[in-house]
Every structure is written in structure tokens, then in C-alpha cells.
Amino acid sequence: MWLLLVFLGFMLFSSANWIIREFGPVTYEQILFHANMPFVLETKMILSYLQHTVMTAAIIVAVLWVLFTKKYKINFWKIEKVRSFIRSYAIWFALIYFCFCCVHAFIKMDVWTMINWRKEKRELSNFYEQNYVLPQETQITFPEEKRNLVIIFMESIESTFAKTPLHDYYNADLIEELHTLADENINFSDNAYLGGAYPIDGTQWTQSALFAKTCGAPIQLPVRAFNSIHMKKGFYPNAWCLYDVLRAHGYKESFLTGGDGNFAGLKDFVTTHGKQKLLDILYYARRQNKKLSYKQRHKYITDQELFERAREELGRLGASQEPFVFTLMTMDTHFGKQAFSDDVCERRYGKDLNLENVVSCASLQISLFVKWLSEQPFYENTVVVMLGDHLMMNNSFTPEMNRHPLNIFINAVYPAAKVKNRVFTPFDIYPTIVESLGAEISGHRLALGTSLFSDVPTLTEGKYSVEQMNAEVRKSSKIYDWLLYGKYVE
Numbered sequence: 001m002w003l004l005l006v007f008l009g010f011m012l013f014s015s016a017n018w019i020i021r022e023f024g025p026v027t028y029e030q031i032l033f034h035a036n037m038p039f040v041l042e043t044k045m046i047l048s049y050l051q052h053t054v055m056t057a058a059i060i061v062a063v064l065w066v067l068f069t070k071k072y073k074i075n076f077w078k079i080e081k082v083r084s085f086i087r088s089y090a091i092w093f094a095l096i097y098f099c100f101c102c103v104h105a106f107i108k109m110d111v112w113t114m115i116n117w118r119k120e121k122r123e124l125s126n127f128y129e130q131n132y133v134l135p136q137e138t139q140i141t142f143p144e145e146k147r148n149l150v151i152i153f154m155e156s157i158e159s160t161f162a163k164t165p166l167h168d169y170y171n172a173d174l175i176e177e178l179h180t181l182a183d184e185n186i187n188f189s190d191n192a193y194l195g196g197a198y199p200i201d202g203t204q205w206t207q208s209a210l211f212a213k214t215c216g217a218p219i220q221l222p223v224r225a226f227n228s229i230h231m232k233k234g235f236y237p238n239a240w241c242l243y244d245v246l247r248a249h250g251y252k253e254s255f256l257t258g259g260d261g262n263f264a265g266l267k268d269f270v271t272t273h274g275k276q277k278l279l280d281i282l283y284y285a286r287r288q289n290k291k292l293s294y295k296q297r298h299k300y301i302t303d304q305e306l307f308e309r310a311r312e313e314l315g316r317l318g319a320s321q322e323p324f325v326f327t328l329m330t331m332d333t334h335f336g337k338q339a340f341s342d343d344v345c346e347r348r349y350g351k352d353l354n355l356e357n358v359v360s361c362a363s364l365q366i367s368l369f370v371k372w373l374s375e376q377p378f379y380e381n382t383v384v385v386m387l388g389d390h391l392m393m394n395n396s397f398t399p400e401m402n403r404h405p406l407n408i409f410i411n412a413v414y415p416a417a418k419v420k421n422r423v424f425t426p427f428d429i430y431p432t433i434v435e436s437l438g439a440e441i442s443g444h445r446l447a448l449g450t451s452l453f454s455d456v457p458t459l460t461e462g463k464y465s466v467e468q469m470n471a472e473v474r475k476s477s478k479i480y481d482w483l484l485y486g487k488y489v490e
Contacts, residue, residue, distance in 0.1 A: 002094035003061050003069075009094070009101035010057040016105035018052050125475035131459060132217070132448055132479055135240040139442040140434065142249050146323035147413065147437045148382040149246070150314070150373065153210065153329040154178075154366060156336065156392035160403045161359050164193040167402060172349075174359045177367035178406065181386070186409040188432070188452045189420050196404030198466045199391060201474055203426045206329075207265060209389040209405070212426035214433075215241035215273070216447025217483065218473050234272035235265055237486040239447075242430055243274025246325050254279060254313055256328040258301040276327075279313060303332040303362065304341040307369045318378040329389070333362045336394040341365065355396060370410070383436050384410040387429065413438035417455040424450075424458045425469065 068086055086093065105111075163173035173179055182194055189195030202218025203209050211219055217239065243253055253276040261267040261280035270276040281301065285292045310328050317324040332339045336355035340347070345364055349356035366386070373379055388405030397403065407429065414435060427449040431441055435451040444454035452458070460466055 002090040003065060005091075005094035005098045006064060007057050007061045009098035010060055011053055012105040013101040014053040014056060015049075016108040018049055019109065123475045125472055125477055127472040127475065128448075128477040128479035131463070133443065133445045135216070135245060135446045138446060140245060140249075141440045143413075143438045145381070146249065146251070147411075148317075148323050148378055149251075149325040149433070149437060150382055150384045151325070151327040151433070152366060152369075152384070152386045153327065153389045154362070154386060154406065155206070155330045155333045155338075155389060156394075157333060157359070157362065157388035157406050158391055158403055159187075159189070159194045159196050159388075159406045160391075160397075160401055161363075162194045162406075166191055166193055169401060170356060172356070174356055175363040175406070176360070177363045178386070178408065181367060181370060181410070182406070182408045186412055186416055186419060188407055188409075188416070188422055188424065190404055190422060190424075191402075192420050194406070195402075195420075196388065196407050197424050197426050197428065198404065198460065200425045200427070200466070201470045204390050205393075206389055207269070209426060210266075210269070210329075211236070211239075211241075213387060213389075213429040214243065215239045216427045216430040216449040217480070218427075220473055220480065234486070235268040236483050237272060239273070239483045241273040242433055243270070243276060243325065245434060246323075247274040250322060252317060252320060252322050252324040253277065254317060254324070254326050256280075256306065256310055256313060256326070258303070258306045258329070258331040259299075274325075279309065284309070300331045300334070300338065302339045302341055303330045303365050304344055306330065307365060310369065311372060314373075314376070314378075318376055330362060330366065332365075333358055333392070336392055336396070344368070355392075355394060379411075383412055383433075384408075385433055385436065386410070409436050412436040412453070414453045416453050419452075422452060422458070423460045423466070424452060425460055425466070428452055428458050 068090065157175065157178070160167065160169060161174040162179045163170075179194060187194055188197075190198065200212070200218060202220040203212040208219040211217065215236065217236075247253060251274075253274045255270045255276045256279040257266060259281060261270070261278045261282065267278055267280075270278050281292065281299075306328065310326070314326055317326055332341070337353050337358050340353055340358050340361055345357075345361035347357045348360055370384060370386075373382070373384060376382075386406070386408040388407070390405060391397075391403050405426075409432075425448075427447060428451070430449045431444065431446040431451040432449070432453060434446065435441060435444070435453045441451060444451040444456045448459060450456050450458040460469055464472065
């Protein structure tokens with residue numbers, strides 16, 4: 001019994017440490033969302049978890065069993081006395097250890113905050129009634145000659161990685177190439193230098209960041225029986241997103257990812273909104289008549305291969321007479337150390353697969369891809385939008401860091417009224433992308449977002465502080481339920 005308590009205690013202790021180390025601070029929303037999505041994990045991540053939790057716990061229990069339960073023919077009086085004392089009170093020692101591990105996990109995972117978030121969800125708010133602008137009922141006028149759109153979601157790329165007069169966290173500019181692109185084009189910033197949007201609850205992981213920046217709302221799941229979200233009518237079927245707008249105006253749409261599109265509901269999202277062509281590892285396997293093993297399905301291709309596939313697909317789209325939107329999501333910087341392309345980059349910061357090397361290589365590869373784009377015949381009529389999806393989930397950051405996902409707009413049609421010292425959120429990216437194409441939005445607002453190309457204040461520049469916005473989006477809303485379920489929920 002006491003060995004079981006030690007095992008369970010260590011599992012709680014090590015699991016909490018592993019989750020925070022790998023993912024950073026997690027939210028109630030993040031746990032609830034992924035619990036309702038198809039279970040797809042990388043083999044490397046599963047092995048890492050087993051190694052740091054189950055295997056280590058088993059070894060510790062085995063050592064304790066050998067030391068304190070087995071009988072030995074040769075006994076030293078003092079050692080045997082200690083063994084006897086520990087055996088006599090083992091259940092109490094184990095219980096104290098188990099309680100300590102429970103408290104540690106509770107604090108480490110910030111469970112109290114999660115409990116409060118759950119309580120907040122039961123409070124009904126009229127925030128959406130007052131501020132959500134239905135895109136499907138908003139007049140959006142596109143120019144006669146429509147511009148193409150390329151969106152690059154850069155996994156976990158922050159302005160934090162740059163060297164500016166405000167911050168130099170790494171004694172180097174890890175994203176030197178991206179920094180140059182931002183300076184030469186448009187970077188909407190929270191300060192006078194390189195910056196970005198203020199993260200909001202429900203936008204802090206990949207799928208929620210994608211939804212926030214293309215649909216103008218967070219992923220905030222309601223508390224229902226069994227916490228089930230039941231997206232039977234599609235992924236937020238009543239949300240009218242960027243891809244719905246572009247499809248309605250004749251755009252062809254392709255979405256490229258380096259993994260399995262089933263992960264985190266991505267396939268449901270791209271088929272619900274715009275009915276996009278999803279290019280994932282399963283698509284390319286079918287095209288080559290290959291059957292992927294379980295291990296292959298749970299791996300991501302490197303960005304080097306991803307950009308090769310992007311060039312191929314863009315060559316096909318660019319040859320068409322129809323306007324297109326092409327989206328790709330990079331993966332090398334997943335948790336700061338997913339992959340490094342030695343064929344493209346040199347390891348400037350030691351020989352390890354560390355955050356500094358991986359991020360600097362990602363910056364180079366993305367800039368090379370943008371350079372390739374600039375050489376294509378369709379480039380002059382193409383807007384390129386580069387977005388860090390969310391803040392990096394890694395334990396190497398401190399609360400004192402001023403962290404914002406990076407954004408860069410290239411070839412935008414309109415000049416921005418104000419670029420620097422803006423207070424904006426991921427929701428504002430949606431209408432900003434639409435107006436970057438030369439479209440005119442009546443009122444310059446879609447969903448919870450405001451176009452940053454206009455002189456209209458964002459919600460966080462006018463009506464709400466960032467803290468107030470966070471508090472409001474966590475509450476329940478009948479309109480939000482309508483977006484999520486496709487119907488009103490009592």
C-alpha cells in the first residue's frame with residue numbers, strides 16, 4: 001500500500017513538472033478542448049512523458065522495495081534498525097509524501113485558477129451582444145482585380161526573439177531575417193519597435209490561435225454535461241471566418257500542414273470554413289499510394305520539406321486565373337526544439353538542438369521562402385501575411401519578458417493609419433487581413449476584431465483593457481453558443 005502511494009505521488013509530481021516544462025502554463029480551455037478532439041500525439045512526446053514519469057516512478061518504487069521489504073541474511077545492526085523504523089512508519093511517510101506531491105501539482109498546474117475559470121463560465125455575459133459584429137451580415141466590398149493571399153503561420157515565433165532597444169533577452173537577434181522583413185514592410189506593434197498583439201485567453205495554443213486570427217473570436221468552451229462540445233454541425237458552424245469571406249468572393253483555397261490534419265480538429269476547421277483543400281501527411285501518402293504506419297502518422301515533416309511542398313502547390317495555384325489563398329503552418333519551432341535543418345542552416349549557438357539554433361534557422365528558412373515568393377510572376381498581385389501563432393510553450397521564459405506573437409504584412413494595398421504603439425489582440429488580425437487585400441469593410445470591424453489599417457480604435461484601445469477583455473471572454477454567452485453549436489443552447 002505505501003509503495004502504491006509513493007508511485008502515485010511521484011506520478012503527480014513529475015507529470016505536473018513535465019506538462020509545464022513541455023507546454024508552459026496550460027489553461028482550463030486548452031485541456032478541455034484537446035480532451036474533446038481526436039487523440040493524436042507525437043511518439044517522441046509520448047516517450048518523453050513515459051520516461052520522466054512512469055519509468056522513473058517504477059525505478060524509485062523498485063529501489064524502495066529492495067531496500068525496505070526484502071530480508072537479508074547479513075544484517076548490520078544500525079542499518080537494520082533504520083530499516084525497521086522506516087517499515088514501521090512507511091505508510092505515514094508515504095502518506096505525507098503523497099500529500100506533498102498533491103500540493104505541488106495543485107500549485108504547479110495552477111489548479112485554483114482553473115477552478116475559478118470554471119466558475120466564471122457559469123456567469124452569463126452580454127459581451128458578444130454588445131461587441132460581436134456578424135461578418136456574414138457586414139458589407140465587404142472587394143476590388144474588381146482581386147489580390148492573392150499567402151498566410152504563413154509561424155509556430156511560436158515571438159517578437160521576443162528579436163534584439164530591439166526595448167529588449168535583448170538573448171544577447172543576439174535570433175530572428176534577424178524576419179526582423180528585417182518587418183522593418184521593410186508592416187509590423188503592427190504594441191511599442192515603438194518590433195512587437196505584436198496582446199494574447200487573450202482562448203488564443204494561446206495552435207488551433208485557438210488559428211481560429212482567433214481568422215475568425216475573430218477565442219475558443220472558450222461552455223461547461224456542459226461531461227464537458228462535451230459536440231460539434232455535430234462542423235467546427236463553429238455559425239462563425240463566418242476569413243476563409244468563408246474569401247470563398248464567397250471566388251477564391252481558391254489550400255491549407256498546408258506538416259502533420260496529421262486530424263490533430264486538434266484542424267481538418268474539421270478547414271472543411272467547415274471555406275471547404276479548403278487540406279494538404280497534410282495523409283494527403284501526400286494517398287497521392288503516393290502509401291500506407292502510413294502509426295509512428296509515421298504521428299510525426300511532423302520538417303519545415304525544409306514543408307516549403308518544398310508549398311512551392312509545388314503555389315506553382316499550381318499561381319498558374320490559375322482565379323485568385324487564391326494559400327495557408328501553411330510551420331512546425332520546426334514547436335516547443336523551441338522540434339527540428340533543425342543542417343542542410344540549410346549553420347548552428348550559430350553551439351552544437352545543441354536548442355531554442356536559439358532552431359529559432360534562428362526558422363527565421364532563415366521563412367525568409368528564403370519569402371524571397372522565392374518575390375521571384376514568382378504572381379507575387380506583385382499577392383499579399384503575404386506572416387503570423388506567429390501563439391507564444392512559445394517552453395520553460396525558458398520569465399514573467400518579466402514582454403511577449404507578443406510576431407506579425408508582418410507584405411504588399412498590403414492600404415497604408416496603415418497607425419502601426420506602432422497599438423493595443424490590439426489576435427481578434428483584430430482577421431479584419432486586418434481582409435483590408436490588406438484592398439477590400440472595404442463597412443465600419444472596419446468583423447467579429448471581435450477591428451482592422452488595424454483603419455483609424456477606428458480596437459476594443460482594447462477604446463472600451464476594454466486587456467484584463468477586462470480576458471475576464472469577459474471567459475464568461476458564458478448565448479451568441480457564443482450559437483457560433484459553437486449552430487443553435488442557441490439553454
